[in-house]
Amino acid sequence: MTAPPLDHSCSPWPHRLAVLLCCATFPLLWVGGLVTTYDAGMAVPDWPNTYGYNLFLYPLETWVGGPFDLFVEHGHRLLGAAVGVLAIGFCVTTLATRCPAWWRWAAAGALLLVIVQGLMGGLRVLFDARALAQFHGCFGPLFFGACVALAAVTSTGWRSWPVQEAKGAGGLRRLALFTAVLAYVQIVLGSELRHVRTDAGPRWFQTFVLFHLLVAAALVVHVALLSARVWRGGFRSSKLTRPVTLVAVLLFAQLCLGGATWVTNYGWPDWFKDFFPAASYVVQAKGWMQANLTTAHMALGSLIWGLALLVALRAGRLYQPRATHSVQPTRALGAAA
Amino acid sequence: MKQRCVKPRFWVVLVGTLGLAVGCGKAPSPRFDSNLMVMDKYDISFEQQQDIANALAALFGTPDDPYVPKESGLDKDKIKLAAGPTKSDKAGVHTGLYREHCAHCHGISGNGMGPTAAFLKPYPRDYREGWFKFKSTERAEMPTNADLERILRHGIPGTSMPAFEVALVQPEIEALVEYVKYLSLRGMVEIELARQTSEELGEGERLPTTAEFLVEGVLKPQAEKWSSAETKLMPVAAPPADFGSPASIAAGKSLFYDVNKANCLKCHGTTALGDGVLNDYDQWNKDVAEFRTKADATLASLTEQRGKAEEDFATAVEALGADSALSEEERKQQRETLEKDKAATLKKLGEKERMLPTAMAYTLVPRYIEPRNLRMGVYRGGRRPLDVYYRIHSGINGTPMPAIANLVADSELPADLSEEEKAQRRQSLQTQRMWNIVDYVLSLPYEPGGELGADISMLGRERN
Numbered sequence: 001m002t003a004p005p006l007d008h009s010c011s012p013w014p015h016r017l018a019v020l021l022c023c024a025t026f027p028l029l030w031v032g033g034l035v036t037t038y039d040a041g042m043a044v045p046d047w048p049n050t051y052g053y054n055l056f057l058y059p060l061e062t063w064v065g066g067p068f069d070l071f072v073e074h075g076h077r078l079l080g081a082a083v084g085v086l087a088i089g090f091c092v093t094t095l096a097t098r099c100p101a102w103w104r105w106a107a108a109g110a111l112l113l114v115i116v117q118g119l120m121g122g123l124r125v126l127f128d129a130r131a132l133a134q135f136h137g138c139f140g141p142l143f144f145g146a147c148v149a150l151a152a153v154t155s156t157g158w159r160s161w162p163v164q165e166a167k168g169a170g171g172l173r174r175l176a177l178f179t180a181v182l183a184y185v186q187i188v189l190g191s192e193l194r195h196v197r198t199d200a201g202p203r204w205f206q207t208f209v210l211f212h213l214l215v216a217a218a219l220v221v222h223v224a225l226l227s228a229r230v231w232r233g234g235f236r237s238s239k240l241t242r243p244v245t246l247v248a249v250l251l252f253a254q255l256c257l258g259g260a261t262w263v264t265n266y267g268w269p270d271w272f273k274d275f276f277p278a279a280s281y282v283v284q285a286k287g288w289m290q291a292n293l294t295t296a297h298m299a300l301g302s303l304i305w306g307l308a309l310l311v312a313l314r315a316g317r318l319y320q321p322r323a324t325h326s327v328q329p330t331r332a333l334g335a336a337a
Numbered sequence: 338m339k340q341r342c343v344k345p346r347f348w349v350v351l352v353g354t355l356g357l358a359v360g361c362g363k364a365p366s367p368r369f370d371s372n373l374m375v376m377d378k379y380d381i382s383f384e385q386q387q388d389i390a391n392a393l394a395a396l397f398g399t400p401d402d403p404y405v406p407k408e409s410g411l412d413k414d415k416i417k418l419a420a421g422p423t424k425s426d427k428a429g430v431h432t433g434l435y436r437e438h439c440a441h442c443h444g445i446s447g448n449g450m451g452p453t454a455a456f457l458k459p460y461p462r463d464y465r466e467g468w469f470k471f472k473s474t475e476r477a478e479m480p481t482n483a484d485l486e487r488i489l490r491h492g493i494p495g496t497s498m499p500a501f502e503v504a505l506v507q508p509e510i511e512a513l514v515e516y517v518k519y520l521s522l523r524g525m526v527e528i529e530l531a532r533q534t535s536e537e538l539g540e541g542e543r544l545p546t547t548a549e550f551l552v553e554g555v556l557k558p559q560a561e562k563w564s565s566a567e568t569k570l571m572p573v574a575a576p577p578a579d580f581g582s583p584a585s586i587a588a589g590k591s592l593f594y595d596v597n598k599a600n601c602l603k604c605h606g607t608t609a610l611g612d613g614v615l616n617d618y619d620q621w622n623k624d625v626a627e628f629r630t631k632a633d634a635t636l637a638s639l640t641e642q643r644g645k646a647e648e649d650f651a652t653a654v655e656a657l658g659a660d661s662a663l664s665e666e667e668r669k670q671q672r673e674t675l676e677k678d679k680a681a682t683l684k685k686l687g688e689k690e691r692m693l694p695t696a697m698a699y700t701l702v703p704r705y706i707e708p709r710n711l712r713m714g715v716y717r718g719g720r721r722p723l724d725v726y727y728r729i730h731s732g733i734n735g736t737p738m739p740a741i742a743n744l745v746a747d748s749e750l751p752a753d754l755s756e757e758e759k760a761q762r763r764q765s766l767q768t769q770r771m772w773n774i775v776d777y778v779l780s781l782p783y784e785p786g787g788e789l790g791a792d793i794s795m796l797g798r799e800r801n
Binding site for chain 1: 364367368422423424425426427428429431436437438440441444445450451452453454455456457458491492493494495496497498499500501502503504505698699701710713714715
């Protein structure tokens, strides 16, 4: 009697839940951005309750029919709670199904991140601490990156893709990783512009705008180099070309959104002011355009960071530097000893 | 089997980090900044500055907890709505409106030095001098509530000043108007206190802290400027019957380019493209430019001034020693006086050395004002004929745009009229001619190309 063939496959559920976690976290980031845009962070003064109600039992009509600030803030909390529940589900799934042990640790890590993020959001409200809101805003994309990484590593392909040795793979991995790091640094710089203290001097804001622009330029260069390396450097796998191309396209859109964010918040730069639409342009405070373009700029930044991280992970998984077989030179016969 | 568990140390680190984050995140409450340029202008010592800050705190409170004496004429409830950190309640009532909507440009103190200020052109308004540009009152007077409301509601085209029509409801706009007045009044009182400290207090005398002095002597006269604004409106006569006609526009055109009458071409240029005088400052930038020049010179000469103080002291002591007419006791007393004077001079120089770099950091690089390109059809103070009339009648406060000159020559008035009749006729003609200029200014964006008033051809490219 022969034993049945060994099954090395993992349950597909952890991956499915990781993808779901990504899909739920991105809107959460967007709504979080809206909270900042509308200065709605203190629209609900208590936490974890909402005006004394259990978060989940807050009356629907008061939420949906109430002031917009309250709608956004409470909606952000509900979405956050949903993501928390998904993270717990992800943890439980990794425990209940067959999968590598380290996935369980990674799932626990993700759960911890979401708990810390939730606590930060809550403490921001309880202490009315604006700078803590900024940490909360920067930590959200970090959690999103963790979700993207989990979705990437739990996929079936991740375990089955062959590792290829390729010349220049080390450079590709470094470039991809550095691009992802730059994308995250850009989020942190942007958060300072969004959460700048009202009593900070103009020099402070000026410095951060300058760095935000410099890192944007650096990011453009890095994404261009990464795209060129992937498309023309012998790494033309669809697992890389697709996300890299998407990063490039999103980065272009992000640059446009950045410009639009500036214009809708502060008006056209001076050198445009001899042209009619700019000369007569009136900034509409918290208008639809201003609020949504600014929030979209923030959210797209997180998406670029997530995708850049995916590229970095896949580049590391698919390619490894070609092993160099060092050959000891044989000493020439008759050479002097 | 080996039991793996998360060590308690991990939780300690986690809770500690969060505690630290809260500690760092809970930033101190913002404070009102001292007007250091004014302190330097009036040569106010650190002690006196503290006295002024104390007086201001007593009169106006803090950004989180503002206070207004009833003599200020300000509405405490509106100010409470606009002040403090940004929050909103279940009913959607927002508090901390100023910090939510204004402070990032105008600054917590209303000094026009919010975080974004350096990027904006023109720089955000500094309310503290009480100079406001676009209003319906006479040039040097304060604006009315309606003037401020209009700017808040509609914004200023071509600048970073937003329109709040969509974002704010009427009570919120009123609250912000009141808060702008509060900041402006506070700034005006600060300047007045500095002036009085410098000009009216004797050597070593401290600023009085009695309510009589602070409220009756300082606050009330400044508050009166605001409360009387409604009575200082510009007189506006109705436009003449031919307003809008080619004849009225032509009359306005000749006045516009007449160097002896309206002389608008001086700044707006012979083309009206705003290319006349291009190297003039508005009052805010002028003050900053003068302050920076003076501060640079003072800082550069501090060592020299210290050396001179030492040298003067040494010379005086030497002269004292050589004066045989003085008794030992007198010599000792005079030497003590000289030492005191030297110490006071050195202390003052030390304070300058500490204060001026901070004060410089609280200013932005001065910029020249750009006369408006009138062919764009964009009028920052409003596009209604009445708005343009206001600008022509009283000019724009704080800028080189002057109130209109006399447009009626004596020779134009019939000689046989009495003085009273002449004055009436002059007034009537003056008003009519101002409306003619309004007519021409409003027609400029539509004026066909070709020769202008000063016979300078205008390029189509520049017309926009």
